[in-house]
Amino acid sequence: QVQLQQWGAGLLKASETLSLTCAVYGGSFSGSYWSWIRQPPGKGLEWLGGINHSGSTNYNPSLKSRVTISVDTSKNQFSLKLSSVTAADTAVYYCAKVAVVGTVYFYYYMDVWGEGTTVTVSS
Amino acid sequence: DIQMTQSPSSLSASVGDRVTITCRASQSISNYLYWYQQKPGKAPKLLIYAASSLQSGVPSRFSGSGSGTDFTLTISSLQPEDFATYFCQQSYSTPMYTFGQGTKLEIK
Numbered sequence: 001q002v003q004l005q006q007w008g009a010g011l012l013k014a015s016e017t018l019s020l021t022c023a024v025y026g027g028s029f030s031g032s033y034w035s036w037i038r039q040p041p042g043k044g045l046e047w048l049g050g051i052n053h054s055g056s057t058n059y060n061p062s063l064k065s066r067v068t069i070s071v072d073t074s075k076n077q078f079s080l081k082l083s084s085v086t087a088a089d090t091a092v093y094y095c096a097k098v099a100v101v102g103t104v105y106f107y108y109y110m111d112v113w114g115e116g117t118t119v120t121v122s123s
Numbered sequence: 124d125i126q127m128t129q130s131p132s133s134l135s136a137s138v139g140d141r142v143t144i145t146c147r148a149s150q151s152i153s154n155y156l157y158w159y160q161q162k163p164g165k166a167p168k169l170l171i172y173a174a175s176s177l178q179s180g181v182p183s184r185f186s187g188s189g190s191g192t193d194f195t196l197t198i199s200s201l202q203p204e205d206f207a208t209y210f211c212q213q214s215y216s217t218p219m220y221t222f223g224q225g226t227k228l229e230i231k
Contacts, residue, residue, distance in 0.1 A: 107214060
């Protein structure tokens with residue numbers, strides 16, 4: 001059973017860089033795809049980007065210039081950096097495992113989530 | 124980008140009611156549609172994948188339907204533990220995923 005444990009700074013000042021890490025316990029780290037998702041207070045979910053074990057990344061185009069996701073396979077961890085934060089980046093940030101099901105057609109969804117990290121950006 | 128729009132944004136209902144939540148995609152996404160339930164302070168939990176397949180362990184009172192651009196999540200008989208916020212998600216544009224804005228289901 002895969003479990004995700006995440007951590008990082010919860011209070012930032014505008015223009016600083018947000019940095020979060022997610023550790024994967026159990027399951028196959030190399031066999032899965034890993035994502036970061038955030039949720040501003042009282043709002044919906046926004047996918048930020050994802051990475052596989054070899055370091056191949058995909059980012060949400062709306063944030064691509066500020067987001068960096070990296071992986072440390074020796075520790076079964078992946079990390080998120082978001083530069084030049086503003087108050088609009090205040091949110092709960094989740095790491096998640098992307099599951100794939102199907103044989104001919106493939107369905108991708110988040111089946112395991114971290115507990116979330118509340119990040120507040122002050123001006 | 125594929126936009127996902129849910130309706131209603133909020134809904135009041137009573138225990139035992141039948142409830143339907145709608146999700147509409149800005150373009151056809153076939154059946155690459157998923158439903159999640161989120162309770163306050165918790166991460167989302169998957170209920171339905173591939174528009175209509177029930178995730179293991181999810182009660183059978185939850186069901187999903189639809190294809191193309193219009194999808195529904197139905198709860199056949201609301202239970203007290205079902206009061207939560209529900210989100211839809213598409214994976215047609217994988218590896219880029221988008222979510223609906225959520226529907227908050229409250230007790231009447």
